[in-house]
Amino acid sequence: MLAGVPCQIWIHSSRYTTCDLWADYKPNDNTTEFMMDRKQCIVKLLVQPSRGLVDEKFIILVQKAPPGYQLTIHALHKCEDGHSWEAFGHYTADTTGTVNVSEDPSLGGTYSGVEQMGLLWSLRPVPGSKPGLRLRKMNVQIPMEVTISVYQGHQTEGFMDQVPLASVVVERWYMAPGVRRIPITEDGLTATLFLPPGPGPSPGLLDLWGGGGQLVEYRASLLASHGIASLALDYLTPKITKQTGKMVDLQYFEKAYKVLEQHPQVNGSRIGMLGLSFGTSITFNMAVYSKVMKLRCAVCISGSHVQPVNGSMEEMLMNLYRNPDRFHFNKDNEVISRAMLLPIPTEPSLKVDMGRLKCPLLLVLGEDDQSWPVTESAMDIKEMMEQAGNSHLLTVLSYPNAGHLIEPPYTPHARATLFRNLATQEKVMVLWGGETVAHSHAQEDAWRKLLVFLKENLYSGTNSGATLLSHL
Amino acid sequence: MMDRKQCVVKLLVQPSRGLVDEKFIILVQKAPPGYQLTVHALHKCEDGYSWEAFGHYTADTRGTVNVSEHSSLGGTYSGVEQMGLLWSLRPVPGSKPGLRLRKMNVQTPMEVTISVYQGHQTEGFMDQVPLASVVVERWFMAPGVRRIPITEDGLTATLFLPPGPGPFPGLLDLWGGGGQLVEYRACLLASHGIASLALDYLTPKITMETGKMVELQYFEKAYKVLEQHPQVNGSRIGMLGLSLGTTITLKMAVYSQVMKLRCAVCISGCHMQPVDGSLEEILKYFNQNADRTRISEENELIWRDVALPVPSDLAFKVDMGRLKCPLLVVVGEDDQNWPASESAMDMEEMMEQAGNSHLLTVLSYPNAGHLIEPPYTPHARASLFRSIATREKSRFNLRLTKSGLQTCVLMAVSVFFAVIVLWGGETVAHSRAQEDAWRKLLVFLKENLYSGSNPGTTLLSHL
Numbered sequence: 001m002l003a004g005v006p007c008q009i010w011i012h013s014s015r016y017t018t019c020d021l022w023a024d025y026k027p028n029d030n031t032t033e034f035m036m037d038r039k040q041c042i043v044k045l046l047v048q049p050s051r052g053l054v055d056e057k058f059i060i061l062v063q064k065a066p067p068g069y070q071l072t073i074h075a076l077h078k079c080e081d082g083h084s085w086e087a088f089g090h091y092t093a094d095t096t097g098t099v100n101v102s103e104d105p106s107l108g109g110t111y112s113g114v115e116q117m118g119l120l121w122s123l124r125p126v127p128g129s130k131p132g133l134r135l136r137k138m139n140v141q142i143p144m145e146v147t148i149s150v151y152q153g154h155q156t157e158g159f160m161d162q163v164p165l166a167s168v169v170v171e172r173w174y175m176a177p178g179v180r181r182i183p184i185t186e187d188g189l190t191a192t193l194f195l196p197p198g199p200g201p202s203p204g205l206l207d208l209w210g211g212g213g214q215l216v217e218y219r220a221s222l223l224a225s226h227g228i229a230s231l232a233l234d235y236l237t238p239k240i241t242k243q244t245g246k247m248v249d250l251q252y253f254e255k256a257y258k259v260l261e262q263h264p265q266v267n268g269s270r271i272g273m274l275g276l277s278f279g280t281s282i283t284f285n286m287a288v289y290s291k292v293m294k295l296r297c298a299v300c301i302s303g304s305h306v307q308p309v310n311g312s313m314e315e316m317l318m319n320l321y322r323n324p325d326r327f328h329f330n331k332d333n334e335v336i337s338r339a340m341l342l343p344i345p346t347e348p349s350l351k352v353d354m355g356r357l358k359c360p361l362l363l364v365l366g367e368d369d370q371s372w373p374v375t376e377s378a379m380d381i382k383e384m385m386e387q388a389g390n391s392h393l394l395t396v397l398s399y400p401n402a403g404h405l406i407e408p409p410y411t412p413h414a415r416a417t418l419f420r421n422l423a424t425q426e427k428v429m430v431l432w433g434g435e436t437v438a439h440s441h442a443q444e445d446a447w448r449k450l451l452v453f454l455k456e457n458l459y460s461g462t463n464s465g466a467t468l469l470s471h472l
Numbered sequence: 473m474m475d476r477k478q479c480v481v482k483l484l485v486q487p488s489r490g491l492v493d494e495k496f497i498i499l500v501q502k503a504p505p506g507y508q509l510t511v512h513a514l515h516k517c518e519d520g521y522s523w524e525a526f527g528h529y530t531a532d533t534r535g536t537v538n539v540s541e542h543s544s545l546g547g548t549y550s551g552v553e554q555m556g557l558l559w560s561l562r563p564v565p566g567s568k569p570g571l572r573l574r575k576m577n578v579q580t581p582m583e584v585t586i587s588v589y590q591g592h593q594t595e596g597f598m599d600q601v602p603l604a605s606v607v608v609e610r611w612f613m614a615p616g617v618r619r620i621p622i623t624e625d626g627l628t629a630t631l632f633l634p635p636g637p638g639p640f641p642g643l644l645d646l647w648g649g650g651g652q653l654v655e656y657r658a659c660l661l662a663s664h665g666i667a668s669l670a671l672d673y674l675t676p677k678i679t680m681e682t683g684k685m686v687e688l689q690y691f692e693k694a695y696k697v698l699e700q701h702p703q704v705n706g707s708r709i710g711m712l713g714l715s716l717g718t719t720i721t722l723k724m725a726v727y728s729q730v731m732k733l734r735c736a737v738c739i740s741g742c743h744m745q746p747v748d749g750s751l752e753e754i755l756k757y758f759n760q761n762a763d764r765t766r767i768s769e770e771n772e773l774i775w776r777d778v779a780l781p782v783p784s785d786l787a788f789k790v791d792m793g794r795l796k797c798p799l800l801v802v803v804g805e806d807d808q809n810w811p812a813s814e815s816a817m818d819m820e821e822m823m824e825q826a827g828n829s830h831l832l833t834v835l836s837y838p839n840a841g842h843l844i845e846p847p848y849t850p851h852a853r854a855s856l857f858r859s860i861a862t863r864e865k866s867r868f869n870l871r872l873t874k875s876g877l878q879t880c881v882l883m884a885v886s887v888f889f890a891v892i893v894l895w896g897g898e899t900v901a902h903s904r905a906q907e908d909a910w911r912k913l914l915v916f917l918k919e920n921l922y923s924g925s926n927p928g929t930t931l932l933s934h935l
Contacts, residue, residue, distance in 0.1 A: 049487040049489070049490070050491070050614055050615050051487070051489035051490070051609075051611065051615060052487070052489070053488070143615075145615065145616075147616070147635075163637045164636075164637055166636065167635060167636035167637055168614075168615070168616065168635055168636065169614075169615035169616025169635045170615060171489075171615045173489065176488055176606075176607075177488050177489060177581075177583065177606070177607035177608055177609045178583075178585070178606060178607025197585075197605060197606055197607045198602075198604060198605040198606065199601045199602055199605055
């Protein structure tokens with residue numbers, strides 16, 4: 001509102017009329033208003049923000065539809081691999097001709113009910129796509145583009161053959177403005193460091209993904225967008241392994257830690273570690289046994305502490321596949337591997353001694369994880385820590401009906417995807433598990449709590465293990 | 473911040489990526505209650521110059537500063553000014569004089585670093601470590617807007633198409649006497665749903681190569697490019713001009729047989745020109761009274777008298793009585809460069825006499841200057857300007873007066889070098905005018921380009 005902006009508007013012959021009128025129309029929105037000369041109705045579509053971070057919510061508003069009008073809100077995304085993904089919800093405009101996705105229920109589509117972010121987390125490959133696809137952003141320097149459109153009626157297919165009533169493009173960014181992306185190649189490392197904007201120094205974090213390898217940056221860049229200097233580390237397919245054929249040893253991880261510790265923009269006494277899947281094996285090992293790493297805290301998502309504790313990294317990896325008969329195929333020919341580490345051993349050399357952990361630990365697991373025995377491992381970890389008297393360091397977030405791939409929020413749920421097993425070099429359809437709605441809610445909740453956990457432990461004072469449990 | 477002797481504050485700017493004409497919210501939290509702090513903005517423009525703005529605040533009882541609600545006690549702006557950190561940006565101390573902030577590459581955002589410093593400071597920010605700092609991006613193109621260079625038919629132009637299925641209404645966008653292909657307003661308008669064509673008509677490739685100015689058919693070709701584009705609704709095309717661009721806009725709106733404009737917007741311009749003249753003759757018309765140039769106390773050129781007085785001879789002003797489409801005229805009353813107010817008054821009179829004044833809306837802003845730009849653009853009261861227009865004139869019609877000789881020298885200088893030109897305007901009033909004018913301009917364009925037949929009467933009460 002610009003109350004009292006001096007402005008003289010000349011209307012007809014009444015000159016010099018000082019006015020402070022203003023239009024109630026707010027043009028500062030990313031709106032498109034259509035359609036002229038059409039037989040369809042005109043609706044106004046607004047998505048705010050039009051450029052947001054991947055973990056930010058957006059508001060989708062349809063206005064100026066006829067009251068009671070049936071319409072479909074549709075999301076379309078073409079991923080880096082060139083595959084198309086879509087999601088849609090069926091809505092009915094209210095008496096004011098409005099649909100507000102944050103408040104109104106979807107009556108059907110790829111999601112139902114009141115789901116503010118349903119158009120993202122329920123994205124799925126369009127009909128006719130290759131099976132087993134997984135949506136992952138590898139280039140984090142450019143945003144994910146999603147086209148949000150409104151179609152008339154409650155539709156379920158053939159969107160690409162129609163002209164929408166309205167359409168906008170929304171960008172979802174993995175890097176906040178000012179986050180710096182720094183490739184790290186020293187000491188034989190294959191890594192990327194993401195530094196938050198600002199004067200620093202910032203707390204640091206080592207970020208490890210799982211058995212699929214590659215240098216996966218999107219979680220580290222998001223964490224840097226939240227103020228944590230994060231190092232994404234490729235430890236299964238780094239340059240040095242590709243060139244020599246040899247897997248890295250555990251010192252590789254300690255070198256990565258040192259890069260963080262010694263960086264002028266990083267507070268070396270406030271470094272944490274986050275691992276998912278096989279990355280948790282490394283994280284548990286480093287947190288308990290490393291003489292070099294002084295971790296302030298650790299986060300383990302969808303993993304296990306079961307491993308040959310004195311083994312090399314290669315031995316840890318191969319340990320997963322030592323019992324091929326523990327791998328099952330379901331009726332859809334998807335591999336269920338969760339039994340590979342079962343039963344949880346009692347022998348000390350076969351699992352990390354969690355009783356010796358000295359820093360706060362957050363465990364995140366999906367109870368429908370078909371890939372790793374996460375629930376059994378968490379129970380065993382809890383038991384070990386209770387016996388040792390350090391269970392106050394432990395927080396477990398256990399999500400019913402969530403699967404293995406607990407990703408940043410609004411990432412489409414992948415119940416089963418084609419996965420190249422680096423140990424065996426085979427590509428198989430792996431069942432990760434999880435029911436989409438529960439899994440998506442779990443991702444959102446886990447991310448929020450993970451951020452609180454990291455910020456409290458990396459920013460605040462000494463041992464905040466006890467306080468954070470009540471926060472989460 | 474950890475392990476510091478300073479206090480820890482939390483700084484949040486939302487949205488972190490917004491359009492250039494969107495407001496943001498700047499929130500400082502977790503400061504000690506009553507704490508004095510400075511919120512600072514720093515921007516390095518495309519030319520490499522640094523611009524800054526700052527406001528002095530005192531944290532409230534909850535340790536919060538909300539720039540949209542709290543008052544700045546001093547700095548480059550004062551009072552409650554949600555966007556003050558942008559519109560009060562000025563070159564840092566020691567910068568070259570006469571700078572103007574303009575984004576030429578619209579495909580990348582403007583980056584502004586917002587920081588919090590302790591205490592109420594006025595200088596030396598770069599030598600200190602802030603308490604907190606974030607980067608904010610200000611975009612000229614909404615997601616999905618397409619940028620299409622146009623080179624057909626000898627045109628030097630860029631078309632910006634809104635995202636979506638289309639077709640969209642169209643707009644021809646003209647800047648003034650400085651020439652170049654200036655895209656930032658056209659792409660912003662496309663971000664609001666209008667397919668906009670930014671047109672270089674003073675320094676297009678064809679003029680640079682042949683040395684000849686374009687003819688009026690050049691503008692009609694640009695219109696046709698829009699009209700024939702499959703994503704543009706050819707029956708809903710408008711035109712917008714600023715400064716010299718308004719002379720073309722009014723000429724086309726009234727006289728062109730080719731252009732059927734749905735509406736026109738003229739910012740900081742005038743209707744005085746040789747009505748049968750080519751573009752080159754229009755420029756000569758303004759140059760013929762170059763000796764009427766005045767010089768301010770700070771040696772800035774004041775050009776507004778060059779086109780005065782408003783002639784009574786209809787050969788030298790557009791016959792506004794023949795206008796058939798709605799016209800929005802935007803005027804800064806402190807315009808020192810063009811006699812926009814006098815022209816607006818004369819246009820109104822002509823239209824009242826002819827009976828078509830219901831088509832006219834004038835927005836007249838006290839204390840605003842010539843460069844009425846999109847909102848939050850820093851106000852340039854005077855800046856270095858290299859006029860393409862005066863460069864063409866090879867002889868001056870001199871009448872030596874008291875300052876005549878000095879004027880002559882300065883005009884000669886201006887032909888070959890950039891001089892500092894006074895645009896006018898007082899910063900706060902000018903910045904408010906930019907914000908208000910833009911909002912009303914968008915309403916005007918949307919109502920006239922989207923809605924039914926002749927909405928000339930309805931829109932007046934809306935604005």
